[in-house]
Amino acid sequence: xxxxxxxxxxxxxxxxxxxxxxxxxxxxxxxxxxxxxxxxxxxxxxxxxxxxxxxxxxxxxxxxxxxxxxxxxxxxxxxxxxxxxxxxxxxxxxxxxxxxxxxxxxxxxxxxxxxxxxxxxxxxxxxxxxxxxxxxxxxxxxxxxxxxxxxxxxxxxxxxxxxxxxxxxxxxxxxxxxxxxxxxxxxxxxxxxxxxxxxxxxxxxxxxxxxxx
Ligand code: SF4
Numbered sequence: 001x002x003x004x005x006x007x008x009x010x011x012x013x014x015x016x017x018x019x020x021x022x023x024x025x026x027x028x029x030x031x032x033x034x035x036x037x038x039x040x041x042x043x044x045x046x047x048x049x050x051x052x053x054x055x056x057x058x059x060x061x062x063x064x065x066x067x068x069x070x071x072x073x074x075x076x077x078x079x080x081x082x083x084x085x086x087x088x089x090x091x092x093x094x095x096x097x098x099x100x101x102x103x104x105x106x107x108x109x110x111x112x113x114x115x116x117x118x119x120x121x122x123x124x125x126x127x128x129x130x131x132x133x134x135x136x137x138x139x140x141x142x143x144x145x146x147x148x149x150x151x152x153x154x155x156x157x158x159x160x161x162x163x164x165x166x167x168x169x170x171x172x173x174x175x176x177x178x179x180x181x182x183x184x185x186x187x188x189x190x191x192x193x194x195x196x197x198x199x200x201x202x203x204x205x206x207x208x209x210x211x212x213x
């Protein structure tokens with residue numbers, strides 16, 4: 001069984017697949033409390049569904065791209081069965097993880113979007129650094145940046161771990177409503193960072209606090 005917060009069909013707002021139609025499966029629960037978390041409703045709101053029921057709900061949207069997100073999806077054991085069965089049905093499967101849980105057991109064909117928490121999140125001590133040694137070439141790494149200190153932290157990690165050459169994309173995202181995307185862009189350009197600026201597209205299409213998009 002899984003505890004599911006919501007399953008919905010929308011435009012992918014993040015990652016290198018931003019702009020593509022996608023089915024989102026949001027799992028309930030997270031063991032972090034990032035200061036800027038935009039899905040606190042996923043901490044404890046949810047209902048039990050079997051993996052079969054989740055697959056059926058995903059199938060109804062008839063979409064080749066599926067993202068499993070949360071909350072922190074790797075907290076639930078049956079998420080591995082869900083990922084394997086989605087892959088077996090020919091879906092492109094993305095997994096958004098907070099980066100504090102080991103990604104060792106995630107099927108290799110799943111596109112992992114792995115957060116590295118910056119100091120402004122309040123959760124930088126939770127990063128599971130060994131995950132960076134387990135990235136596949138199709139995976140992506142994401143930094144959410146709230147201020148200059150976060151940017152400098154991200155820059156140091158990206159350079160020291162040579163992240164740009166070890167995964168498909170390094171995503172750097174401003175905390176919506178906290179730091180101006182233009183300011184962050186100018187820092188990235190000044191340092192010639194080999195990254196991709198990421199805006200959360202769905203927050204520009206729909207009201208930023210709207211659920212299910
Ligand atoms: S890891 Fe994700 S879901 Fe958990 S608190 Fe941080 S932003 Fe929110």
